[in-house]
Amino acid sequence: MIRCLAIDDERVALDIIEEYVNRIDNLALVARINDPVEAINFLKGNKIDLIFLDIQMPQLSGIEMLETFAELPPVILTTAFHEYSLKGYEFNVVDYLLKPIAFSRFLKSIRKYENMLSERQTSSGFLEVKSDKRVHKISLKDLYYIESLGNYVIFHLSNKQLISYVSLNQLTQSLPSYFLRIHRSYIINKQYIISYNQENIEIKNKYLPIGRSYKDVIEKINF
Structure with missing residues (x-):
C-alpha cells in the first residue's frame, strides 16, 4: 500500500485529492494537512511514501518546504499557476499537476510514480x-x-x-x-x-x- 500525505491550504483541493486517492486500490491517504509547518512536524514522526504538495501556501510555500528538507519522500506538486512548474522540477519531483486536477491526469501521475518505484526496486535486484x-x-x-x-x-x-x-x-x-x-x-x-x-x-x-x-x-x- 502506498501511504500518501496531502498538503494544501484549501479544503476543496484536499477533498479532491482524498476522493482521487480513494478511487485507487493501492493508495491510502494517511493524513490531509492545511498547514505546511504542521506537515513538517508530521513528517518527522510518520512514514510516508508519496506527498501531494501545494506550491502556494501561507507561512511556507511548497517550494520553500522542499528547500527545507535535505530529503523528502517523492513529491507530486499541485498548483493553479503555470509559472511554478519549472521551479518545481529543479527538485526532481515526480510530477506537476495543474488545478483544477482531472482524475485522468491524476492517474497518469500515479502511474509515473509507480514506474519510478519499479525502476528503483529492479535496479536492486x-x-x-x-x-x-x-x-x-x-x-x-x-x-x-x-x-x-x-x-x-x-x-x-x-x-x-x-x-x-x-x-x-x-x-x-x-x-x-x-x-x-x-x-x-x-x-x-x-x-x-x-x-x-x-x-x-x-x-x-x-x-x-x-x-x-x-x-x-x-x-x-x-x-
Missing part, C-alpha cells in the same frame, strides 16, 4: 508485488516468467505463483535487460531458457509461444 492484500518482496533471480491474465499478471517464481493487478507493458519498461517480452502475454527471464526455436521458448517445463510481432527476440538470446 528485487521487485515489490502486491498480491492477496499483501506486499511481497521477490528476488528477480527467482522469477522465471510473467504471464498476462486480463487486467492481472501471474508471476511464476521458483517456489510459488503470485497474481497481481499490474500491466505487462508497465513491467516491460522497468525490468532489467535479461527479461524479454516474447509475446503480448509473456515476459521471460532469459537466464532460465532451456531450449527454443522460431515458434516457442521452453522455460520451467513450459513451452511459451513467441508472438509474430516478437520474432526478433531470438537475436537477444545467448546461452
Whole structure:
C-alpha cells in the first residue's frame, strides 16, 4: 500500500485529492494537512511514501518546504499557476499537476510514480508485488516468467505463483535487460531458457509461444 500525505491550504483541493486517492486500490491517504509547518512536524514522526504538495501556501510555500528538507519522500506538486512548474522540477519531483486536477491526469501521475518505484526496486535486484492484500518482496533471480491474465499478471517464481493487478507493458519498461517480452502475454527471464526455436521458448517445463510481432527476440538470446 502506498501511504500518501496531502498538503494544501484549501479544503476543496484536499477533498479532491482524498476522493482521487480513494478511487485507487493501492493508495491510502494517511493524513490531509492545511498547514505546511504542521506537515513538517508530521513528517518527522510518520512514514510516508508519496506527498501531494501545494506550491502556494501561507507561512511556507511548497517550494520553500522542499528547500527545507535535505530529503523528502517523492513529491507530486499541485498548483493553479503555470509559472511554478519549472521551479518545481529543479527538485526532481515526480510530477506537476495543474488545478483544477482531472482524475485522468491524476492517474497518469500515479502511474509515473509507480514506474519510478519499479525502476528503483529492479535496479536492486528485487521487485515489490502486491498480491492477496499483501506486499511481497521477490528476488528477480527467482522469477522465471510473467504471464498476462486480463487486467492481472501471474508471476511464476521458483517456489510459488503470485497474481497481481499490474500491466505487462508497465513491467516491460522497468525490468532489467535479461527479461524479454516474447509475446503480448509473456515476459521471460532469459537466464532460465532451456531450449527454443522460431515458434516457442521452453522455460520451467513450459513451452511459451513467441508472438509474430516478437520474432526478433531470438537475436537477444545467448546461452
